[in-house]
Amino acid sequence: MTNTVRTKPGSDADRSASPGLTSIDLDVQGMTCASCATRIQKKLNRVDGVQAAVNYATNRAHVLAPHGTTSASLIDVVRAAGYDASLPDPNQDAEAVARAHARGIERRFVFSACIAVPVMLVSMITPLQFPGWQWAALVLTTPVLFWGGWGFHRSAWVNLRHGAFTMDTLISVGTLAAYLWSVYCLVLGSAGTIGMKHPFSLHLMRADSLDAVYFEAACGTITFILLGRWIEARSRSEAGSALRELLKMGAKLVHILDEDGTETTKPIEALQVGQRFVVRPGEKVASDGDVVEGNSAIDAHVITGESVPVEVGPGDHVVGATLNTNGRLVVRATAVGADTQLSQMAHLVEQAQTGKSNAQRLADRIAAVFVPIVIALALAAFGAWLAAGAGAGFAITAGVSVLIISCPCALGLATPTALLAGTGRGAQLGVVIRGPEVLERARAIDTVVMDKTGTITTGEMSVQRVVPAADESGDAVLANAAALEAGSEHPIAEALVAKASEQGRVPEASDFRVVPGRGVRALLDGREGLAGNAALMADRGMRIPSRLADAAETASGQGATVVFVAWAHAVRGVIAVSDELAANSESAVERFHELGLRTVMLTGDNERAANFVAARVGIDEVHAQVLPEQKLSVVDGLRGEGHRVAMVGDGVNDAAALAAADLGIAMGTGTDAAIAAGDLTLMRHDLMLAVDAVALSRSTLRTIRGNLFWAFFYNVCAIPIAAFGLLNPMIAGAAMAFSSVFVVTNSLRLRGFRPTR
Structure with missing residues (x-):
């Protein structure tokens, strides 16, 4: 396979083949939401000549930069944006990193949940309240807000220092506002009195200026969002598992065969192109190569998806990571490392996962301006309720709810999670x-x-019939046709040469030339010979005898391809060739x-x-x-x-x-x-696989569009509800977390795509 990928208008495909550009991949650390990826991408694209795509789901930046651009300079750009980056470590276990990230979120969630549950219960159920319960809620909420939610606050602060707003800004500002207002009420007011002054309340809101504390909203919001991030992290890891499994399929050791016939077992990295290696029964083929000794059946389902083993012998090509089922093989390596078919396949899948659909580009543009707009809406809701006389407590609650429920993480996850699942499933199917x-x-x-x-x-042609002219033999016609076609790689030529070789030695021809769309010409014993269709014969002014014309018409009517053979200025025979x-x-x-x-x-x-x-x-x-x-x-x-x-x-x-x-x-x-x-x-050669490819592509795109619709619909509906004071911040946080989890789990359904047969 080749590493070149063509680009069509509007494509985000790998353009590493573009003149003057080199491809650089970076692992990005510190991204917590889609707007982080958008911000980093903008910063990178401001560098002269750079074309970058940053994927939040894979934490990867794919950059096309002018030759001479160093990875260090690109890393500096990412760091200047408030994040960190590094070159991918081939020895790093991506799955272990993903699991560690999920475990870190899980620890914070479990800690926060253990505290948030009693705070929420005592705050919302009057019979459970006791003298001074508000002070107990303050003590319990503080570590949840500042340790459980530390990641949100840190991200918000880092981005604020760089003049940027992210989804974490909404979470941080919203929960801190609820917490600080509650502290203010507790210290200076008569906090704890429960009021229901707003006629549209859902019995979850309080509306007295200094009589409301929202500790349960602050710690509940952090807890629910951590739950969503934890499920999201685990699901994203599952969505990318197909690619990781693909990369792990390669052999780790190779039995290199020295010139003196000695076998030496070494790490796969030691194998070089041209070296011979041994593949024993039950072992994986270490790398792509040609069989030089032995016969066996190769199970290639990890590459092609085909479950039936294929027989191979000397001269046959084998692919790394396929399984040798029964015989001992000696293989000469033709590609190693990143040049193997497995690596190229993984590379193509990974590049696909960094791309963005037109719908996702629109979502990114909206996300880039979304946070400032939401902050403005939250302030407007706060001011409007104050002006309406609803009280500071109710106004704060409405503003905080707008901040929290608006967090559009689902927009950023809509495309990449579906791509992770869809392209990974595609790789499994071939x-x-x-x-x-x-x-x-x-x-x-x-x-x-x-x-x-x-x-x-x-495409595997075979000779069905040879019809010679009246004064020629079939063997001579076949032998000369094979000689003329020996220089061609066309399947028909291979069939003629193979059939003639079975019957004896094939004569030699010289000055071989292809006549496009017609056939071939060459010299046989110094005289011009031709093998091709009737048009080639007509071009050379040769008449086709009626006996041969009738035979050709009969063969054509049966679906065979006919090859006329001529030498010494006359058509000497016709050969019928067909494939199944x-x-x-x-x-x-x-x-x-x-x-x-x-x-x-x-x-x-x-x-x-x-x-x-x-x-x-x-x-x-x-x-x-x-x-x-x-x-x-x-x-x-x-x-x-x-x-x-x-x-x-x-x-x-x-x-x-x-x-x-x-x-x-x-x-x-x-x-x-x-x-x-x-x-x-x-x-693999299977036209049904083309059907599966179209069906899977359509299914993946439907999932992406469904995700984006849900993400947009959620925000369009949720923001007015929150602004009208109909949602408690804690419930808003739970709803926001649910939207992200819904998008990710909806994408994971693609892992169950089944080809139709």
Whole structure:
């Protein structure tokens, strides 16, 4: 696989291939909410030439910077914003860090809950109150506010020093206001008298100027928000578990085979490209490589999602982290470390998780100005209630409730948690999704264009029939065809060479040249030889004998591809070559139709052969005898008609069409060029996986949009309710925490996505 990722207009995809830019990833510490990520991203993007995406859910910043930009300078920018950053530590256990973070929040929550529960009970249930209970509430609330809620206050202060407001500012200001007002009432007033003067109260509000204490609101709010943050931290850790499991699948040790045949067991980091290593039965393949000795069955489900082991032998390629089931193999390493297919796959998934959808960009812009607006609304509510004569206690309660319930953490979690779960699930199934912009394009497509050979069919061609001219032998026709095609990598050429090799030695040809869309030419014993379609013969002015034309027509009608063979200025024979339909092609086309998609097939084959295959699988539209450059024209033509087009392909000649399509789906078993051009990469040859990719993309985007709708709807409804004095700050804190937990747990449903079969 290649590390290059193409970028479409408006894409947040990895643009590391852009001229003059280098990619730098940073682990960011100290973020507590979405506005923190937005602030850091703004600071980084103010650096000349820098393009940054900061992800709150992964605590990661992905930066594209001009060559010469150092990570140290970027870290300084993050620190200047009031946070900290460092280069990712490859030896650091991300899962352990996530668990430690969750445990830290859990400790604060448990401590706060043990204190907050009795404070809330005694404050809200009159029979439980005793003389001086307010002073006891003050003593108990103080450690909850200043130790349990220390993270909120510290974050608010750090950002305030830098002239910024965050979600933690709302929590800190709200709880401190409730606490300080209560202390003021307790010291200077007759605190404790419960009043219900406001006609719209929900029996949770008090409205006497110096007769109300809100210790239970202060410590209850901190406790509920800590509960939400704890559940959120655990859920975010679960959402990213698929990627962590993917990264842990690689082998830790390797049995390196020295030149003298001695085996030495070393850490995987010691393996270098070109070295041979041994894979025993039951062991993981240490790294990507080619088998040089032995035969075995390889279980590759961790990479491709395919559960059936594949037989391999000398000359076959194997992928690191796959499982050797039964035989001993000697493998020569072709890629190590970050260049292995597993690492590249993990890299693509991780890059996808740092992206943002258009909807999330809107949410980020709103979050950036949201906090100052909320503070203004809280002050307005406070002033309005004072002016209305409701009393200072009630006015403070309304203002504090607005501050606390408005905290839009759910906005910041809506996209990244869904991406974590969706892309992680995709990786488990064998689908690599490049980013949220891909999900948005996947939702809009209405047409799927598919290459035939290697996509709808297996791409494994075999010779079905050889028909020689009247004065030639079939063996001679096949042998010369193989000689002419020996320099080609086309599946048809491979089939001809393989069949001819079974019957004897293949002659040598020279001056090999490809005639695009027609076939090949080369010199046989100094004379020009041709192997290709009828158009190639016509271009050279050669007449096809009726015997051969009839045989070709019969074979084409049966879905075979025909190759005419000519030398010495005459057509000497025709060979029928065909490949089998891939196992799930017919079911996949049916599922595309169920998803409301029109199906189109592109092929260089003749029209009769193309229509035969299309009829078998149920394709709606066929474009036959298409040259590589014409595939791009067909895609552009469909888009010009107003269609949103997805292109599925696996070859070099599909790369341009994949790049031009609204959604490029590349078979991962194909070429690097196709994989680089695709938005979605399928890790095994299975057209049904393309259906799963589209369905998962749509499901992930639906989840993101549902999350964002809930987050916006929650705030739009909650702020007026709080401003009208209908919510106690403690209940507001619980509701705010619930909104974040809802978004995260809703995203986790994607981990249960099941492919349809």
